[in-house]
Amino acid sequence: MKKLTLQDLRDLRERKKAEIARRDTSGKTGEVIIGMGTCGIAAGARAAFDAFVEELDKGGLTHVVVKQTGCMGLCYSEPTVEVRMPGMPATVYGTVTADVARKIVNEHILAGRLVGDHVFDKPAADIAPTLARGAK
Amino acid sequence: MHGTVSDFLVELAQNAFEAGAPAVVVDVIERGRGIEVCVADDGPGMDEATRRRALDPFFSAPGKHPGRRVGLGLPFVEQAVAQAGGTFDLASAPGAGTSVGFALDGAHIDAPPAGDWAGAIVSMLAMAAGAGTALRVHRMRDERSYAVASDELAEAVGPLTDAGALALVRMFVENQESALAGDGGTDDMDLATRHAGAAGDAGAAPREDGR
Numbered sequence: 364m365k366k367l368t369l370q371d372l373r374d375l376r377e378r379k380k381a382e383i384a385r386r387d388t389s390g391k392t393g394e395v396i397i398g399m400g401t402c403g404i405a406a407g408a409r410a411a412f413d414a415f416v417e418e419l420d421k422g423g424l425t426h427v428v429v430k431q432t433g434c435m436g437l438c439y440s441e442p443t444v445e446v447r448m449p450g451m452p453a454t455v456y457g458t459v460t461a462d463v464a465r466k467i468v469n470e471h472i473l474a475g476r477l478v479g480d481h482v483f484d485k486p487a488a489d490i491a492p493t494l495a496r497g498a499k
Numbered sequence: 500m501h502g503t504v505s506d507f508l509v510e511l512a513q514n515a516f517e518a519g520a521p522a523v524v525v526d527v528i529e530r531g532r533g534i535e536v537c538v539a540d541d542g543p544g545m546d547e548a549t550r551r552r553a554l555d556p557f558f559s560a561p562g563k564h565p566g567r568r569v570g571l572g573l574p575f576v577e578q579a580v581a582q583a584g585g586t587f588d589l590a591s592a593p594g595a596g597t598s599v600g601f602a603l604d605g606a607h608i609d610a611p612p613a614g615d616w617a618g619a620i621v622s623m624l625a626m627a628a629g630a631g632t633a634l635r636v637h638r639m640r641d642e643r644s645y646a647v648a649s650d651e652l653a654e655a656v657g658p659l660t661d662a663g664a665l666a667l668v669r670m671f672v673e674n675q676e677s678a679l680a681g682d683g684g685t686d687d688m689d690l691a692t693r694h695a696g697a698a699g700d701a702g703a704a705p706r707e708d709g710r
Contacts, residue, residue, distance in 0.1 A: 366678040372655040372671050379663060399513055399626065401572040404506050409615075409622050416621075416669065419662030428660045430629040431622070433517055 393427045393448035393472060395419070397459075398441065400434030406441035407460065414461035415444075418468040427472060440483050446471055457483035503614025504605070507576045508536050511599050512623045514572055515540035516630040520596065523632055525623065527616060528639045529605075534613060537600030545591040553589060576601065583610035617672040624649050624668060628659035640679040647672060 397403070397412050412431065419427050427448075437443045440457030446467060447453045454477060456467060463481055470476045508527065515523045520542030528535040545553060553573050577587045585603025603610055620636050627634035627649045634649040649659060652671075656664040 367671050367674045369651060369655045372652070372667060375667055375670075376656045376664070379667065399509070399622070401510060401575060404509055404513070405502070405575075409506070409509065409618055412622055412625070413618060413669075416662045416665045420666035423663070425661060425663055427662065428658075429625060429662050429665060430660055431513075431626045432629070433513065 393446070394430060395427060395467075395472075396430045396432050396445040396447070398433070398435045398437075398443040398445075399431040400438075402434055402438035402441045403443065408442035410461045411442045411444060411459045411464045414464035415468065418465045419472075422468065422473065424468070424472065437483055443483065448472060448475075451475060451477075455483050456481045503612050504534055504536070504603070504610070505614030505616050505619035506611075507579065507601065508538070509619050509622055509626075510572045510576055511536070511538040512634075513626060514538075514599070515542060515597065516626050516632050518542035518597065519630075520632055523627065523634050525620075525634065525636045526600075526639075527620075527636070529613070530641060532604055532606040533602065534605050535600065535602040537598060539596065539598040541596040544593045544595050544597055546593050550589060550591045553591075573599070579611065583607045585610075617669065617676045620647065620672050621665060621669045624652065624659050625665055628653065638675070638679065643679045643681070645675040645679065647675070 395415050397408055397415065399408050399412070408431075412429070415429055419429065435443045435445070435455065437455065437457055442457075442459045444456045444459045444464070444467065445453060446456065448471065451471070454471070456463070456478065458481060459467065463478065467478050467481075470478050508525070512523065512525060515538055518540060520540030523538065523540045525539075526535070526537040554577055555574065573589070580587045580601040580603055583603045584607050585601055587601045589597070589599045591597040605613055616638070620638070623636065624634060624647070626632075632649075635646065636648075637646045638644060652668055653659050653664075656667045658664060659668065
């Protein structure tokens with residue numbers, strides 16, 4: 364088994380950059396903020412974090428930043444995640460399992476539709492039609 | 500309550516980042532079934548009265564969660580470690596930072612499983628990046644060891660808030676963990692090639708400390 368070095372990592376990054384440059388990342392900038400307080404960690408926020416990283420990386424979504432924060436005050440609905448994308452309301456999702464995290468990437472971030480059954484911070488009335496389109 | 504010992508580590512690190520420490524050093528040492536974890540920061544530190552109250556579940560540092568009066572992280576970890584027959588230590592002084600850690604026997608019947616150390620380390624690196632904190636992690640398992648530093652990793656792959664960078668770091672840390680375990684089953688070059696989307700040589704010869 365070969366133990367990787369930092370130089371290996373730099374080389375991989377360079378090759379990956381070339382790969383990403385060939386994809387359409389739509390030029391948007393956004394943030395995924397994962398609640399990693401005691402409640403979040405206990406409820407499995409790290410699995411959600413891993414799923415976001417994996418799915419965003421898979422989609423080459425280099426303009427979406429992944430951050431972690433402390434408790435968002437919604438301990439009953441952990442793991443909670445706030446998603447901020449241009450042209451969409453800042454949205455807090457609750458009970459974000461790994462599967463839900465992948466759904467948020469594909470529906471909210473890529474398709475611009477809210478994942479209605481996991482929205483915990485209700486959006487304003489003027490974006491309700493968007494929610495309706497996103498809800499099942 | 501947290502499910503694994505690696506969750507305890509993330510909990511302690513999260514406290515250090517939230518305290519606004521410029522630098523955090525984490526040690527995770529496994530000797531046989533024994534696990535020792537220490538998180539040391541150079542943050543503002545606590546006076547003795549605050550240090551004692553930090554283990555009170557109905558206390559949270561002023562300003563951390565305005566309007567809230569609970570802080571369950573440290574008490575949960577202390578309780579879980581005690582249940583597993585381990586030891587917990589919290590040392591702090593104003594201006595001198597805080598050092599918090601625990602030691603437990605992973606073979607104890609009430610000890611939680613160790614969990615995903617690589618995942619915990621990557622999560623801490625991402626937290627550190629978001630908090631603007633320099634993080635260094637020393638990892639040891641019996642006679643083997645490696646170290647990762649957030650500034651060196653960021654220099655190699657870019658900001659550690661970028662999913663692509665984090666995916667590469669995850670692969671890197673998993674590789675270091677496999678080497679710690681003496682695990683010969685992973686073909687790292689195949690893994691590296693899948694990530695890069697291209698074939699080729701992965702670069703310089705490895706050094707024992709992973710740098």
